[in-house]
Amino acid sequence: MQEKLITKNWDKIKPASIESFINYGGYLQLKNCVYKNKKPNDIVDQIDESGLRGRGGAGFPTGKKWKIAKQNAQKNKKDVYFIVNADESQPGTFKDGRVIEKNPHSIIEGAAVASYALEASKVIIYVNGHHKDYYETLKNCVNLAYERGFLGKNILDKNVDIEMQVVLGSGGYIFGEETTLINSLEGYRGEPRMKPPFPPELGFLKNPTVVNNVETVINIPIILEIGAAKYKKIGCQESNGTKLFSVLGAVKNPGLYEAPLGITIRDLIYDYCGGLEKSKQLDFVQVGWMGNFFTQEKLDYKLSYQKKQGNALVGLGSVLVVDKDTDIRDLVLAWSEFFQRESCGQCTPCREGSYRLLNIAERLKNKQVFEKDLQNIKDLNEVLEKTSFCPFGCFIAQCWKGVLDLKQKELFKNL
Numbered sequence: 577m578q579e580k581l582i583t584k585n586w587d588k589i590k591p592a593s594i595e596s597f598i599n600y601g602g603y604l605q606l607k608n609c610v611y612k613n614k615k616p617n618d619i620v621d622q623i624d625e626s627g628l629r630g631r632g633g634a635g636f637p638t639g640k641k642w643k644i645a646k647q648n649a650q651k652n653k654k655d656v657y658f659i660v661n662a663d664e665s666q667p668g669t670f671k672d673g674r675v676i677e678k679n680p681h682s683i684i685e686g687a688a689v690a691s692y693a694l695e696a697s698k699v700i701i702y703v704n705g706h707h708k709d710y711y712e713t714l715k716n717c718v719n720l721a722y723e724r725g726f727l728g729k730n731i732l733d734k735n736v737d738i739e740m741q742v743v744l745g746s747g748g749y750i751f752g753e754e755t756t757l758i759n760s761l762e763g764y765r766g767e768p769r770m771k772p773p774f775p776p777e778l779g780f781l782k783n784p785t786v787v788n789n790v791e792t793v794i795n796i797p798i799i800l801e802i803g804a805a806k807y808k809k810i811g812c813q814e815s816n817g818t819k820l821f822s823v824l825g826a827v828k829n830p831g832l833y834e835a836p837l838g839i840t841i842r843d844l845i846y847d848y849c850g851g852l853e854k855s856k857q858l859d860f861v862q863v864g865w866m867g868n869f870f871t872q873e874k875l876d877y878k879l880s881y882q883k884k885q886g887n888a889l890v891g892l893g894s895v896l897v898v899d900k901d902t903d904i905r906d907l908v909l910a911w912s913e914f915f916q917r918e919s920c921g922q923c924t925p926c927r928e929g930s931y932r933l934l935n936i937a938e939r940l941k942n943k944q945v946f947e948k949d950l951q952n953i954k955d956l957n958e959v960l961e962k963t964s965f966c967p968f969g970c971f972i973a974q975c976w977k978g979v980l981d982l983k984q985k986e987l988f989k990n991l
Contacts, residue, residue, distance in 0.1 A: 579810060579818050579834065579835065579836045580818075580834055581795075581798050581802075581810070581817065581818050581834070582675075582682075582791070582794055582795070582798070582818060582820060582834050583678070583820075583834045585600045585601075585679065586678040586679055588600060589602075589678070589679055591677065591678055591679060591680055591681075591713070592713075592716070594681060594717070594720040594721065594724060597679070597681040597682070601801075602681050602682070602685060603681070603685050603721075603724075603726055604797075604801075605685065605689055605796075605797040605800040605801055606685050606688050606689055606692070606726060606732075606797070607732060608800070609689060609692050609693075609800075610692070610731060610732045610734045610736050611732065611734070614692075616692060616693045616694070616695050617646075617693075619689070619692070619693035619800070620639060620642045620643060620646065620693050620694070621639070622799060622800065622803075622804045623638055623639040623642065623693070623796060623799060623804075624637070624638075624639020624640065624642070624643065625639070625804040625805075625808070626639070626799045626804035626807045626808055626816060626817070627804075627807070627808050627811075627814065627815075627816035627817070628792065628795055628796075628799060628807070628816065628817060629815065629816070629881050630788060630789060630792050631789045631790075631791035631792045631795070631819070631820075631892070631893070632661055632752070632787075632788070632789030632791075632792065632892065633666075633789075633864075633891045633892045635815075635881030635890070638788065638792055641776055641786055641788075642690075642693065642694060642776075642786060644774075644776040644777065644784075645694060645775075645776035645784040645785065645786045646694060646695070646784075648776060648777050648778075648784040649695075649783070649784045652784075654782075654783045654784055655696070655697035655698075655783045655784075656694045656695060656696045656697065656783065656784050656785070656786065657696060657697060657698055657699075657700065657779065657780045657781070657783055657784075657785045657786070658687065658690050658691050658694055658696040658698070658699045658700070658785075658786050658788070659699075659700045659701075659702055659754075659757065659758070659761075659780065659785060659786065659787045659788070660683060660687050660699065660700070660701040660702065660788060660789075660790060660793050661702055661752060661754065661757060661787050661788065661789050661790065662676065662683075662701055662702060662703045662704065662710065662714070662790050663702060663703070663704045663745055663751050663752035663757065664704055664752065664790070665704060665706075665747070665748060665749040665750075665751065665752050665918070666749065666752065666865060666892055666894060667865050667894070667911075667914055668822060668824055668865055668894035668895075668896055669822050669892045669893065669894040670822050670832065671790075671791060671820035671821075671822050671832055671892070671893060672789065672790035672791060673707065673710060674820075674832050675790055675791065675794060675820075676710045676713055676714060676790070677710075677713075679794075680713050680714055680717045681717050681720075681721070682794045682797070683701070683714065683717075683790055683793055683794055684714075684717050684718060684721050684726070684727075684740070685726075685797050686793035686794045686795070686796040686797055687699045687701065687740060687793050688721070688726060688727060688731075688738050688740070689796050689797055689800065690786070690788065690793060690796055691738045691740070692736065692738065694786060696738075696786075697739070697783075698739045698740070698741065699738065699739065699740040699741070700740075700741050700742075700743055700761065700780075701714055701718075701740070701741070701742045701743065702743050702745050702751075702757055702760075702761065703742060703743065703744055703745060704745055704747055704751070705744055705745045705746045705747030705748075705751075706747040708744065711742060711744045714742045715742045718740050718741075718742055721740070726738075727739070727740050743761065745757070745760055746760055746766055748766060748918060748920075749914075749918035749968070750766055750767065750768065750918060750919075750920040750966075750968065751766055753768050753966060753967075753968075754775055754779075754787040755768045755769035755771065755775065755779075756768045756769075756920070757787065758775060758779055758780050758785065758787070761780060762780065762781065766920060767920045767921075767922040768920070768922070768965065768966040770965075775787055791819075791820055795817060810836055810837075811836045811837035811838050811880075812836075812837055812838025812878060812880055813838075813882075814880075814881065814882050815837040815838060815880035815881045815882060815890075816837065817836075817837060818834050818835060818836050818837065819834070819835060819836075819837050819879070819890060819893050820832060820833070820834055820893055821833045821834075821835060821844060821848075821879075821893045821894075821895055822892075822893060822894045822895065823844065823845070823848075823849050823895045823897065824894075824895070824896050824897070825895075825896045825897035825898055825899070826852050826853050826856045826858075826897045826898065826899035826902075827845060827849040827850065827851065827852060827853065827897050828849060828850035828851055828852065828853055828854075829848075829849045829850045830849065831849075833848045833849070835848060835879075837879065837880050837881070837890065838878045838879070838880055839878065839879055840875065840876050840877065840878055840879070841861055841863070841870055841874070841875045841876070841877055841879060841888060841895075842875035842876055844879065844895065845861070845875070845895075845897060849897075852897065852899065853899075856899040856900075856901070857899055857900045857901075858872055858897070858898075858899060858900070859871075859898045859899055859900045859902060860898050860982060861875070861895060861896070861897050861898070862895070862896040862898065863879065863888045863889070863890065863891065863894075863895055864889065864890070864891035864892065864894055865894060865896070865911070865975065866891070866971040866974045866975050866978075868888060868889060868891075868974075868978065869978045869979075869981075869982050870888060871982070874888075879893075904979070904983045904986055904987060905937075905940050905941045905987065906941070908937050908940060908941075908979055908987070909937045909938065909940070909941045911937075911975055912930070912933050912934040912936075912937035912938075913934060913937075915930040915933065915934070915972045915975075916930040916931050916933075916934040918968075919968065919969075920968075922965055922966075923963075923964055923965035923966075923969070925959050925960050925963045925964045925965075925969050926960065926964045926965070926966075926968060926969035926972070929956045929959060929960045929964075929969065929972065930969075930972055932952070932956055933953065933956055933972065933976065936949050936952065936953060940987055940988075945988065950980075950984070950988060953976055953980065954980075956973075956976075957972075957973040957976050957977055958973075960972050960973040961973040961974075
């Protein structure tokens with residue numbers, strides 16, 4: 577039985593209708609904040625107590641990020657900006673896009689409550705440039721929320737201002753990285769900034785800025801509705817609540833599933849997705865796309881944000897189930913093409929390393945490898961891991977390392 581918090585009304589709500597959303601409890605938590613004159617810091621504390629972690633991959637505690645931003649704003653007498661990251665450019669991940677398709681107003685309400693709690697001067701929803709349909713959907717929803725008085729000056733006839741704008745981004749993996757996203761909004765080249773300082777300290781227009789993923793944002797009204805204590809009981813220790821999992825590959829029922837954090841890989845595949853397709857044999861499961869590979873004997877690892885024995889780091893929640901009929905060379909080539917295409921080019925290790933690794937992947941596919949290619953992969957991995965400017969280069973190295981640990985003999989067999 578699925579634990580449903582996020583998706584419980586998805587098949588009931590008419591996505592384009594604000595009335596439909598309201599009929600199923602939509603905007604109620606925003607109303608409660610405004611009409612009951614809730615103290616913004618009390619809401620921040622509640623989000624912190626819930627244990628909600630960012631659903632954008634890293635799993636940083638949401639309440640902690642909010643507190644840092646508010647403290648810096650107060651200390652430096654600056655405004656706070658709140659940005660909803662709806663870029664979602666990672667391969668195999670489609671959870672945020674499905675939220676926009678199924679329940680877009682939940683994003684608007686979550687962002688509005690966050691703005692109220694942070695006392696933000698503005699909310700910006702940043703949408704992947706390749707998804708103009710998502711941009712139009714969210715823009716229409718924002719307009720409807722303005723018309724109904726949930727956004728704008730003196731919302732709900734109270735002395736509360738919440739300004740919100742939807743922006744169409746450039747499209748590309750690196751724009752999902754928060755400092756690149758901010759650079760993009762400011763009109764600069766799409767590449768990451770040096771950290772620290774982090775955005776909650778110095779972000780958009782040199783102001784403290786909170787960037788939260790779509791899935792993080794839609795959890796905010798849920799926490800206010802059921803309470804931090806109840807929310808914290810769902811999931812596992814230090815990984816609270818439910819998670820949206822994008823499952824693809826050799827399963828009977830691929831798709832998007834909501835499950836409690838701490839669920840095992842085995843339960844997700846066999847209970848939620850119905851197991852493997854008929855006649856298919858499991859080779860490995862890739863959680864995320866950065867080289868986190870799990871074979872049959874590791875299917876009881878728990879999907880969470882804690883890196884410890886018996887856990888699988890959940891990241892964005894993408895799960896690829898690979899069967900033994902799959903040619904690993906095809907996968908390696910696909911991954912390498914993505915890495916090379918999406919490298920922003922800012923630093924030499926990533927720009928050149930991704931290109932050299934693609935060359936090797938092409939030779940592996942064509943069974944024309946050079947004698948030193950295996951050692952070259954290892955050398956390139958070391959350079960990428962130790963000298964890349966942002967985590968993307970490290971992710972490339974991690975993926976290749978995972979492949980070699982699992983499939984080195986198969987990759988270089990008969991070559």
